[in-house]
Amino acid sequence: xxxxxxxxxxxxxxxLATPAGDALRAHRVQRSRTxxxxxxxxxxxxxxxxxxxxxxxxxxxGVDFGMAWWIVAALSIPVPVVYLGIAGERAGKAPISDxxxxxxxxxxxxxxxxxxxxxxxxxAEAPTPFMQAAIEDAHNHTQQAQGFELAxxxxxxxxxxxxxxxxxxxALAFFLATLIDSPAPTHAGPKLGVPAGDGPIAxxxxxxxxxxxITGRTEPKVQKKPESQRDPSSEEAKRGDAGVDSDRxxxxxxxxxxxxxxxxQSTSGRSSGDGEATDQAQPTKGGAEKPKKPKKQKPAKxxxxxxxxxxxxxxxxxxxxxxxxxxxxxxxxxxxxxxTSKDQSIADDEDELEDEDDVDDEDEExxxxxxxxxxxxxxxxxxxxxxxxxxxxxxxxxxxNGRGGPGLPKKQRGVAQLVLGIPYPDQITGKPNAGRTKVTxxxxxxxxxxxxxxxxxxxxxxxxxxxxxxxxxxxxxxxxLVRAFQKTAQATLSETLNKTxxxxxxxxxx
Amino acid sequence: xxxxxxxxxxxxxxxxxxxxIKTEVQRFIVGQEPVIDAALTGLxxxxxxxxxxxxxxxxxMLVRAIGEAVDIGFSRIQFTPDLMPAxxxxxxxxxxxxxxxxxxxxxxxxxVSNLILADEIxxxxxxxxxxxxxxxxxxxxxxxxxxxxxxxxxxxxxxxxPIEQEGTYPLPEAQLDRFLMKIVVGYPDEQxxxxxxxxxxxxxxxxxxxxxxxxxxxxxxxTIRSVPIPQRVKQYAIHLVMGTQPGSDxxxxxxxxxxxxxxxxxxxxxxxxxGKVRALLDGRFSVSVDDVSKSALDVLRHRVxxxxxxxxxxxxxxxxxxxVLQHIKPPTD
Numbered sequence: 001x002x003x004x005x006x007x008x009x010x011x012x013x014x015x016l017a018t019p020a021g022d023a024l025r026a027h028r029v030q031r032s033r034t035x036x037x038x039x040x041x042x043x044x045x046x047x048x049x050x051x052x053x054x055x056x057x058x059x060x061x062g063v064d065f066g067m068a069w070w071i072v073a074a075l076s077i078p079v080p081v082v083y084l085g086i087a088g089e090r091a092g093k094a095p096i097s098d099x100x101x102x103x104x105x106x107x108x109x110x111x112x113x114x115x116x117x118x119x120x121x122x123x124a125e126a127p128t129p130f131m132q133a134a135i136e137d138a139h140n141h142t143q144q145a146q147g148f149e150l151a152x153x154x155x156x157x158x159x160x161x162x163x164x165x166x167x168x169x170x171a172l173a174f175f176l177a178t179l180i181d182s183p184a185p186t187h188a189g190p191k192l193g194v195p196a197g198d199g200p201i202a203x204x205x206x207x208x209x210x211x212x213x214i215t216g217r218t219e220p221k222v223q224k225k226p227e228s229q230r231d232p233s234s235e236e237a238k239r240g241d242a243g244v245d246s247d248r249x250x251x252x253x254x255x256x257x258x259x260x261x262x263x264x265q266s267t268s269g270r271s272s273g274d275g276e277a278t279d280q281a282q283p284t285k286g287g288a289e290k291p292k293k294p295k296k297q298k299p300a301k302x303x304x305x306x307x308x309x310x311x312x313x314x315x316x317x318x319x320x321x322x323x324x325x326x327x328x329x330x331x332x333x334x335x336x337x338x339x340t341s342k343d344q345s346i347a348d349d350e351d352e353l354e355d356e357d358d359v360d361d362e363d364e365e366x367x368x369x370x371x372x373x374x375x376x377x378x379x380x381x382x383x384x385x386x387x388x389x390x391x392x393x394x395x396x397x398x399x400x401n402g403r404g405g406p407g408l409p410k411k412q413r414g415v416a417q418l419v420l421g422i423p424y425p426d427q428i429t430g431k432p433n434a435g436r437t438k439v440t441x442x443x444x445x446x447x448x449x450x451x452x453x454x455x456x457x458x459x460x461x462x463x464x465x466x467x468x469x470x471x472x473x474x475x476x477x478x479x480x481l482v483r484a485f486q487k488t489a490q491a492t493l494s495e496t497l498n499k500t501x502x503x504x505x506x507x508x509x510x
Numbered sequence: 511x512x513x514x515x516x517x518x519x520x521x522x523x524x525x526x527x528x529x530x531i532k533t534e535v536q537r538f539i540v541g542q543e544p545v546i547d548a549a550l551t552g553l554x555x556x557x558x559x560x561x562x563x564x565x566x567x568x569x570x571m572l573v574r575a576i577g578e579a580v581d582i583g584f585s586r587i588q589f590t591p592d593l594m595p596a597x598x599x600x601x602x603x604x605x606x607x608x609x610x611x612x613x614x615x616x617x618x619x620x621x622v623s624n625l626i627l628a629d630e631i632x633x634x635x636x637x638x639x640x641x642x643x644x645x646x647x648x649x650x651x652x653x654x655x656x657x658x659x660x661x662x663x664x665x666x667x668x669x670x671x672p673i674e675q676e677g678t679y680p681l682p683e684a685q686l687d688r689f690l691m692k693i694v695v696g697y698p699d700e701q702x703x704x705x706x707x708x709x710x711x712x713x714x715x716x717x718x719x720x721x722x723x724x725x726x727x728x729x730x731x732x733t734i735r736s737v738p739i740p741q742r743v744k745q746y747a748i749h750l751v752m753g754t755q756p757g758s759d760x761x762x763x764x765x766x767x768x769x770x771x772x773x774x775x776x777x778x779x780x781x782x783x784x785g786k787v788r789a790l791l792d793g794r795f796s797v798s799v800d801d802v803s804k805s806a807l808d809v810l811r812h813r814v815x816x817x818x819x820x821x822x823x824x825x826x827x828x829x830x831x832x833x834v835l836q837h838i839k840p841p842t843d
Contacts, residue, residue, distance in 0.1 A: 024842075100842055103742065106798075112789075113798035117740040121796070129517035131738050134795040136514060 006122055009135060012142045013119045017101035023150035024096050024104055030155060032091035033084050037157035040080035045170035047076035052177035059180055072174060105145050114138045115145060520733040521790050527730060528554065528791060530721040534579035537716045539572050540709065541702035547791075548693045548808050549576060549667065553625070555783040556731045557690025558646050558666040560631075560812060567695045569669040573627040580727060581720040582624035582663060589634035591677065595641035599653040616654055621645050624661060624724055628668035632678040639685055642666060646688045663727040683771065683815060690780045691805075692812035694828075737786040739797045745841045747781040747802050753834040754814050762837035768820025769830055773813035780809040799840040807831050 051072045102116040118138030121131040474482065528550060535546050545561070549572060552559035561569040570586075577584030587598050600618035607613060620626070621642070631639065645651050646666050651658045668689070670681075686692075698706065709716065753760040755772030765772070784805035785797040792801070807828060814827040 099742070103840075103842055112792070112794055112800055113740060113743065113796065114794065116742065117738075117796040117798070120740050120742075121738065128736065128738060129513035130521075130736050130795045132514040133517045133521070134738065137795055 006135065009118065009139050009142070010122050013102060013115060013122075013138075014098055016105060016115070016142065016145050016148070017098035017119070020104050020148065020150060021096040021098070021101035024101055025092055025094075027150070028091045028094065028096075029088045033088045034155040034157045036084050036087035038159055038163040040083045041159060041163050042166040043080040043083055044076055044167040045173065046079050047072055048170040048174035048177065052173040052180070055177045055180040072177070076170065076174075104150055105148050108148060108150065109145060111141055111144070114141050517736070517795065520729075520736070521793075521795060524554070524730050524733050524790050525793070527722050527726055531576070531579045534718050534721050535572065535575040538575040538718055539568050540705040541698040542568065542572070542695065545572065545693050545695050548691055549573070551784055551787045552667070552690050553580075553663070553665050554727065554730050555690060555734055555787050556663070556665075557780065557783060558668070558688060560686070560689040560692040561667065561669045561695055562672055562692060563669075563695030564673060565671060567697065569695055570627065570629055573625070573667040573669070575718055576667070577625045577627065578718040579720060580625070580722045580724070582724040582727065583661070584625045584627070585620035585623040586627040586629060587620050588629045589631050589638065591633060591635060591679075593634045593638045595638050596653070598638065599641055599645075599651050600658075602654050616656065618658065621651060622658055622660060624663055624665070626664075626666045628666055630670060631668040632670040632681060634679065636679050636682060639679065639681055643685055643688065646685075661724075663724055663731065686812045687774055687776050689812060690783065691808040693808055694811075734783065734786045734790065737789055737795065737797060739782055739785075742841055743785070743797050743799055743802055744782075746799050746838070747778050747785070749838045749841070750781065750802065750806055750810070750834060751775070751777045753838045754810060754830065760838055762833055764825065764830060764833040768817055768823065768825040769814055770817035770820075771815035773810050777810055777813045781805055784809050803835055806835055810834075 099116045099119050102119050103113070105111070106113050106116050114134070115138050118135045121127055121135050124131055127135070531550060532546055535550075536543075539546060549559050549561070551557075553576060561572070563569055574584075574586070587593075596619070598619045598621045600616060600622065602614050603617045605613050605615045626645075628642065631642075645660060645664070649660045649662070649664050651660065666689075671678075749760050751773045752758045753762065753772075754765060754769065754777070755761060756766045756769045758772070761769075761772075781802050782797065785801035788801040788805060789795070789797045810831045811827040814830050816825055816827060816830070820830075
């Protein structure tokens with residue numbers, strides 16, 4: 001392929017790419033603007049928001065700021081429009097190469113990237129034979145691309161609900177700003193102490209509830225003082241009032257929200273009161289009118305039973321405890337006295353629940369044992385374990401039922417029990433019950449015993465002297481005896497040999 | 511000008527040879543034209559091909575037909591669970607001389623050939639499957655203290671059955687990645703059944719002529735590698751490969767959710783090679799975006815490993831590749 005052909009093809013392709021590039025640029029501008037629409041919609045909130053902030057600032061400074069609403073509405077439109085314009089302008093300024101433009105033609109005409117590839121290969125420093133063939137192939141298809149027009153692209157912006165929330169927020173900001181900016185009906189309102197925004201209905205409500213109004217008005221001023229700057233006399237005066245409308249005081253303080261719980265407030269406020277029950281102190285519901293039932297005779301329930309015996313006193317204490325937080329000079333935090341009210345208020349319910357649970361458990365147990373079992377819940381008072389001083393023989397305690405617990409003599413045993421009331425272990429010597437004897441046998445598994453392993457070796461001839469051999473020294477009489485035995489044996493042997501020889505000789509002669 | 515004409519001639523020869531081989535194979539195989547094209551693409555592009563399909567669709571017959579149509583060495587290995595690497599690579603054996611005496615000689619296995627039919631490759635143990643790795647990638651075998659260079663063209667065409675997975679050993683990812691294409695063989699069309707019946711139950715056995723040679727195949731391989739690739743197409747192929755990798759910038763939601771492992775750079779190489787063959791067969795001298803996108807399914811499906819989550823949701827590698835193709839648009843600039 002000649003270089004002149006290359007130049008011709010380059011010009012042809014450039015001529016094809018120029019209008020395609022313009023069309024592509026227009027597409028890009030359109031596409032970028034479409035893509036920018038959601039952000040532009042979000043920008044609708046800018047002007048109303050600024051308007052709202054401005055109104056709030058000027059209102060705070062006391063400057064009367066009156067701006068016509070239509071000015072703000074008119075200002076809110078240009079911001080997104082300018083944004084769209086900038087986005088489109090930026091996309092339009094991006095350079096478009098001939099290859100990119102020819103790609104559009106290839107795609108539009110189904111040329112399988114012939115033109116764009118050829119344009120790329122034209123710029124190659126050393127085109128290969130196949131590149132040249134591709135360029136020549138593209139040359140044959142340029143006529144086909146003449147007059148190609150890129151189809152206009154119709155793109156529609158996709159707005160989500162989140163995008164639409166922004167203009168809604170702008171409208172809301174605009175509405176609020178309009179409300180703030182509108183002239184107030186009476187400018188003397190704030191001077192009289194009526195908060196801005198309070199209407200006549202709220203004022204009428206305050207008038208109808210004077211106490212609440214008083215606390216509501218006066219408390220904030222008092223609360224703003226620090227703790228150390230409080231006047232004790234004024235505190236005392238307030239406490240006098242607090243006995244009357246303690247609940248309201250408590251509520252109002254709770255509304256102020258100084259970080260203390262309402263329980264703490266009421267507890268400290270009760271210190272000089274008459275002992276009336278507050279909301280936190282337990283009412284006399286479960287005390288004076290209805291004495292507590294004695295609970296189960298479990299050790300854990302003793303305290304509850306004791307409480308039942310001393311119900312009126314306990315109730316009184318409960319009331320007092322709820323009001324004695326500071327009055328008794330305790331260094332504890334007021335909140336520390338909370339346990340009394342909690343304990344008293346919850347005890348009844350918890351015990352009732354436990355009772356029900358226990359009854360259910362016993363029913364289940366008796367069913368599991370296969371029949372009706374005697375009830376273990378006798379509902380009798382527990383054994384009196386009062387270790388008071390006394391010396392035997394007296395009448396049995398009125399609550400004794402004979403079901404365990406130390407009797408009177410046992411109670412009196414030991415100085416410690418008598419004097420100090422310390423439980424003393426009862427030790428009685430005796431023999432154990434002669435019942436069955438359990439014989440246990442241990443089976444001992446044989447265990448390997450570690451020993452030194454002697455390696456086997458061949459037995460060789462002795463090379464060293466045997467050493468000293470002990471010879472038993474016989475007594476003389478035994479030496480004589482042995483000697484006589486040996487002589488007799490030898491004599492007998494020789495005699496036998498002689499007889500044998502003689503016999504043999506006779507037989508030979510015969 | 512001369513170079514230009516030579517390139518055109520090479521491309522023309524390639525198309526003619528491809529057509530001849532295809533015609534011969536089609537005397538044996540009815541229908542399945544895309545499968546034949548893909549198998550020939552693998553052979554001509556210098557890659558290895560995996561054929562997957564249920565029994566009876568002619569996978570083995572297709573490879574045999576290609577082996578007969580091209581005058582190159584052909585060996586068939588039937589993979590079984592007790593097949594050992596030495597059975598396919600070769601081993602030292604003790605040979606008795608006629609005049610007496612013994613000698614240890616190396617007897618090469620069926621892997622030393624040009625076109626290898628690895629039939630039911632997933633029935634062999636991973637040990638034996640791995641014996642193919644070096645041969646497929648390096649075109650050589652290291653066995654019994656020696657290295658055997660395999661002669662070009664070298665092509666492994668493996669078949670496997672997607673069902674009856676009991677007693678099979680799925681190919682490891684490292685080996686799957688070495689296949690250029692994985693072709694899914696489907697059932698023939700209705701009209702193809704009649705021709706199949708006529709050809710296979712008649713009295714005549716079709717004979718396949720050798721219409722090409724190993725030397726020609728080697729030349730066509732060089733021709734294919736001479737086809738240029740525009741920058742845009744390269745970028746598109748790279749984006750496609752990266753689009754299969756979960757967590758990449760080009761991954762779509764399905765890939766991030768259902769893919770455990772995406773395609774490797776071998777995937778991009780495969781896309782380019784397959785695209786070049788397509789471009790030449792289409793009469794063009796340069797690869798286009800369409801060539802890449804049309805090859806993507808065969809080239810990428812076996813390189814995508816579906817995660818457990820994806821398998822639970824019934825996602826297949828084909829779903830993933832199709833989703834990637836829809837997600838990745840060709841670069842415009």
